[in-house]
Amino acid sequence: MNDHDLDVQIVRLDQGLPLPAYAHPGDAGADLRTTVDLELGPGERALVPTGIAVALPPGYVALVHPRSGLAARHGLSIVNTPGTVDSGYRGEVKVMLINHDPRESLRLSRGDRIAQLVVQRYERVRYVEVEALPDSVRGTGGYGSTGGFSDSSDRAAQA
Numbered sequence: 001m002n003d004h005d006l007d008v009q010i011v012r013l014d015q016g017l018p019l020p021a022y023a024h025p026g027d028a029g030a031d032l033r034t035t036v037d038l039e040l041g042p043g044e045r046a047l048v049p050t051g052i053a054v055a056l057p058p059g060y061v062a063l064v065h066p067r068s069g070l071a072a073r074h075g076l077s078i079v080n081t082p083g084t085v086d087s088g089y090r091g092e093v094k095v096m097l098i099n100h101d102p103r104e105s106l107r108l109s110r111g112d113r114i115a116q117l118v119v120q121r122y123e124r125v126r127y128v129e130v131e132a133l134p135d136s137v138r139g140t141g142g143y144g145s146t147g148g149f150s151d152s153s154d155r156a157a158q159a
């Protein structure tokens, strides 16, 4: 297996930090680091610089995903998850972190890995307007139409 499938041009706006890197073979996300020290109080959010700018080839997008360990241990996530980095964007990639913990402040230090970047192909579509959509098995059912957890309120909803 190749250790990569695509070359993506990158500029390090902060030469003191390494390039984004995959922690293991087979990982989908390459970790992004904060260039700054910061403290997030309970419920607080901040737009955090990563010190990189990329030029994705046409037809590719980079998605900024949270790291699950930080989410599980500290309630750290991303407000707009997943963030969308367009192929035409040449500015610094930033991460809109949020501390969901109701009590604890979270201190992050320059160089800490705060998020992960997943590069994917996407389809650019043409929206073709029609009078009515074709039938499907699901139809218009959504928003829990198949039920949820097996608690009493859900059983009531299914009845």
Ligand SMILES: O=c1ccn([C@H]2C[C@H](O)[C@@H](COP(=O)(O)OP(=O)(O)OP(=O)(O)O)O2)c(=O)[nH]1
Pocket (backbone or CB within 6 Å): 064, 080, 082, 083, 084, 085, 086, 087, 089, 092, 093, 094, 095, 096
């Ligand atoms: O987590 C993110 C999300 C976005 N961006 C950058 C790259 C992206 O191409 C640009 C615009 O993002 P988006 O389209 O999500 O934001 P918008 O509010 O619609 O801004 P715009 O009007 O500039 O499109 O901001 C990031 O660096 N990190």
Ligand SMILES: [Mg+2]
Pocket (backbone or CB within 6 Å): none
């Ligand atoms: Mg936009």
